[in-house]
Every structure is written in structure tokens, then in C-alpha cells.
Amino acid sequence: MTCLRFDLRKKMIPYIEGRLAGPGTARLERHLLSCDFCRALLVRLRTGHQMAQRLAWLSLAIDEVPQFDSGIAGLVATGATGRAWPSTWPDRLEALATPRVVTVLAAVVLLQLGLLVVSNRAVLLGEHSRTSVSTGSINLAEFRQLTIPELRSNTQPHVATEGYVEDVHTDEEEGTVAFRLVERPQSGSSFVVCEIMSPIQMAPPPEGSRVRVYGVERYDAQQDRKWYEVNPVLNIVALKP
Amino acid sequence: MDRTKTKAAPAVALKISPARAPEEHRLTVAAKRGEPGVFREIYNAYRARVYNLALYSIGDSAQAQDVLQAVFLKVFRGLAAFRFESSLATWIYRIAHNECRDHHRRRKAPFVPLEAVLGSTDEVDPQPSSHEQHARRERDLIIQRAVMQLPFKMREVVVLKYVEGLSYEDMARVLGCAPGTVASRLNRALAELEERLRPFRQLL
Numbered sequence: 001m002t003c004l005r006f007d008l009r010k011k012m013i014p015y016i017e018g019r020l021a022g023p024g025t026a027r028l029e030r031h032l033l034s035c036d037f038c039r040a041l042l043v044r045l046r047t048g049h050q051m052a053q054r055l056a057w058l059s060l061a062i063d064e065v066p067q068f069d070s071g072i073a074g075l076v077a078t079g080a081t082g083r084a085w086p087s088t089w090p091d092r093l094e095a096l097a098t099p100r101v102v103t104v105l106a107a108v109v110l111l112q113l114g115l116l117v118v119s120n121r122a123v124l125l126g127e128h129s130r131t132s133v134s135t136g137s138i139n140l141a142e143f144r145q146l147t148i149p150e151l152r153s154n155t156q157p158h159v160a161t162e163g164y165v166e167d168v169h170t171d172e173e174e175g176t177v178a179f180r181l182v183e184r185p186q187s188g189s190s191f192v193v194c195e196i197m198s199p200i201q202m203a204p205p206p207e208g209s210r211v212r213v214y215g216v217e218r219y220d221a222q223q224d225r226k227w228y229e230v231n232p233v234l235n236i237v238a239l240k241p
Numbered sequence: 242m243d244r245t246k247t248k249a250a251p252a253v254a255l256k257i258s259p260a261r262a263p264e265e266h267r268l269t270v271a272a273k274r275g276e277p278g279v280f281r282e283i284y285n286a287y288r289a290r291v292y293n294l295a296l297y298s299i300g301d302s303a304q305a306q307d308v309l310q311a312v313f314l315k316v317f318r319g320l321a322a323f324r325f326e327s328s329l330a331t332w333i334y335r336i337a338h339n340e341c342r343d344h345h346r347r348r349k350a351p352f353v354p355l356e357a358v359l360g361s362t363d364e365v366d367p368q369p370s371s372h373e374q375h376a377r378r379e380r381d382l383i384i385q386r387a388v389m390q391l392p393f394k395m396r397e398v399v400v401l402k403y404v405e406g407l408s409y410e411d412m413a414r415v416l417g418c419a420p421g422t423v424a425s426r427l428n429r430a431l432a433e434l435e436e437r438l439r440p441f442r443q444l445l
């Protein structure tokens with residue numbers, strides 16, 4: 001028989017790593033006393049974790065990674081968008097130094113000063129022991145309401161966007177469910193691909209229904225396409241058609 | 242770029258340490274000031290980590306090099322629009338993750354096993370070491386191969402955590418999902434890894 005304590009199972013790796021706070025440890029250990037399913041899983045995860053830890057020192061060779069001059073400089077100089085870049089680095093930097101860029105970078109530096117120290121010490125300093133799990137940290141107010149076409153110029157990660165559901169399908173191997181969100185059914189205009197990564201916790205909406213998806217938008221500076229990607233992380237709300 | 246290469250580097254016991262916070266800060270300031278050579282520095286600071294992620298994700302060195310180029314092209318072009326809502330490292334990882342996934346979706350070809358990437362274990366060891374070290378490397382390569390054969394999304398979460406050393410929060414930012422999703426996907430991946438390696442348990 002399986003067990004429905006998904007919440008506790010998500011804490012198992014932090015528990016194995018000794019990073020789980022006291023009350024969390026007590027809750028998990030209390031549950032383990034009475035749950036064969038979770039005890040068996042913990043044993044498997046501990047073994048998997050110990051094996052995976054050995055990847056850390058067995059990284060791939062840096063010699064194989066191309067040097068900057070090999071292809072990157074040429075690519076940046078000509079560019080995929082067809083815009084010709086100046087051929088020398090100081091000139092390229094001058095080309096980048098538009099008022100907008102300078103403003104953005106100034107803001108960036110100020111933000112970075114704070115953010116780097118506070119939120120990214122764990123990654124940047126390799127302090128794995130400082131990492132923690134916070135599964136309930138998503139705040140509704142962080143989600144920017146945008147129409148599907150407005151996603152084009154968005155650079156904020158958390159968005160809420162609405163549309164009609166089409167083409168719901170399951171990826172068996174990955175254990176995910178995906179669907180498309182369109183402004184109007186069968187319009188052929190721009191659309192959003194939504195991928196639910198934990199289908200057990202978030203059910204896919206029925207095809208043809210109208211929904212609002214609270215999710216994380218993929219952002220990678222590629223703005224010349226007709227489709228976007230929002231992975232639902234908070235909720236999928238059914239709306240009136 | 243040398244496209245004739247079909248094999249990646251031998252796996253060398255080289256841990257690529259994450260960039261230090263002051264270093265990342267310095268690069269950001271340098272980019273703001275328009276200092277010459279700053280893009281080269283950003284590239285050199287992150288290329289190994291991006292390449293690692295690409296090679297684990299794709300399993301082919303020539304294709305991983307293509308992905309590496311595409312990632313940094315986007316990084317350099319995107320810096321202007323980037324609002325630094327995450328760290329530079331997380332943002333670069335996110336672009337790399339998206340690029341790897343697009344590549345994975347486009348290709349639809351059978352996954353190239355790690356053996357083809359790393360070559361035989363004979364060429365793995367540049368300087369024959371003691372018998373015990375050699376045996377240990379052999380054992381670790383078995384684990385690495387098993388990871389490379391996990392489904393794409395499981396592999397990625399294992400690599401981000403155990404090779405790149407990201408926290409759950411940063412993995413969530415990179416993968417565009419909730420930290421809870423990262424936790425459950427990591428559980429699935431590790432349970433799967435344990436199952437695949439169970440026959441080798443005594444050996445490992």
C-alpha cells in the first residue's frame with residue numbers, strides 16, 4: 001500500500017543530508033516509525049543519494065570546453081538576429097552602452113550586491129549545507145497578469161495568463177502532463193505550452209475549457225517566436241468561457 | 242569550432258568549483274563599466290559549468306559544443322534585457338537548461354550512451370594511478386553511466402544538484418518550477434538510479 005504523505009517525502013533528501021530543521025526531523029521520524037512504504041523509500045533514496053554524490057568529483061574535462069576565441073567571438077560578431085556587431089570587444093561594449101543598458105546594469109549591480117550575498121551564497125560559495133527546502137514560498141502577488149501576446153516582452157518569471165485549453169497529453173517517460181493555451185480556439189495565433197510537472201498534485205484542465213494558469217514563464221531572451229512556455233506552479237483556475 | 246570531434250574529453254577527476262560571489266559581483270560591475278574583455282571573462286567563468294550541463298544532457302561533445310555556443314550567444318544578447326531577478330549564474334543555467342531541452346526535443350534521436358562520449362576507460366586515466374584509485378574511478382564511471390541513461394528531466398535535476406551543487410530554490414529557478422516539484426523529481430530520479438544500480442551494488 002502506498003502512502004499519501006508527499007509533503008514528508010519531499011523532505012527526505014534534506015533529512016539524509018542532515019539539513020532538515022529539528023521539528024521537521026521529528027515529524028518525519030515519527031511518520032517513519034509507522035509507515036513501511038516511506039521507510040523503504042528512505043533506504044532507496046539514501047543509497048541513490050550516496051551514489052549520486054560521487055558525481056561531484058567526477059566532472060568532465062575543462063580542456064574540452066572551447067576557448068572564447070574559437071567560435072563564440074565570431075558568432076557574437078555576426079549574430080543570429082542578423083544585426084552586425086562591431087568586430088572588436090571595446091567597440092562591442094560601446095555598442096552595448098545605450099542608456100537603457102546602462103540603466104539596467106546599474107540597477108543590476110545594486111540588486112546583485114544584496115541578492116548575491118543573501119540568496120545565492122549557497123550556490124556561489126558552494127555551501128551546500130546552507131540550502132533549504134521551502135515548498136510553500138510562492139506568493140500570489142508575485143504573479144504578473146498578462147495576456148498571451150504580452151508574454152512576448154515579459155522578463156518576469158512569475159506570470160498569470162488566460163486562455164482556452166487544447167491538446168492535453170501525457171509524457172509517460174517523464175511523468176508529466178502538457179497542454180496548450182490559446183487566446184481563441186483554433187485561431188492559429190500565438191500559444192502557450194504548459195507543462196505540469198507533478199500531475200498528482202495538479203490535475204490537467206479539460207480540453208476546450210477556459211483557464212488562468214499561475215506559473216513560471218520560461219525566459220531566455222529569444223523573442224522572435226510565436227509560442228511561449230509557462231509551467232504551472234501555483235494553480236490552474238477554471239474560468240467561465 | 243572543430244566539428245570533426247565525435248568524442249568528448251576523457252573524464253578527468255576535475256571538480257569545477259562554482260564561481261565565488263565576489264567574482265560574480267566583479268564581473269557584473271565590469272559589464273556595467275564596459276570594461277574590455279568582460280564577456281570573455283563571463284564566458285571563461287561559466288563555460289565549463291554550461292558545457293558540463295550540456296554534455297550530461299545531450300551525451301555528445303560536438304552537439305554539447307553547439308549548445309554551449311548558442312547559450313552564450315543568448316547570454317550576451319540577453320544581458321541588456323536581463324533584470325537580474327536572479328543571480329547571473331542562475332540566469333545562465335536557466336538559458337542552458339532551455340537550450341538543452343530544446344535540443345533534446347528537436348533531436349528525437351536515440352540517446353548516445355556515455356561510453357561513446359567518454360571513450361574506453363583506458364583513455365580516461367591520463368596518468369595511471371594506483372590500483373585502488375583506478376578501481377574507484379571504474380566504479381564511479383558506472384554511476385555516471387547510469388545517470389546518463391536516466392530520462393532527460395531526471396538526469397537534469399541530478400546533474401544540477403550533484404554536479405553543479407545548486408540548492409532546491411536555484412534548481413527551481415533554472416527549471417521553471419516550484420521547489421516542491423524539484424524535490425519530488427529528485428526523489429524519483431534517485432529512486433530510479435538506485436534501482437538501475439542495484440545489480441552493481443556489491444561492486445560499488
Ligand SMILES: [Zn+2]
Pocket residue numbers: 003004005031035036037038039
Ligand atoms: Zn508514509
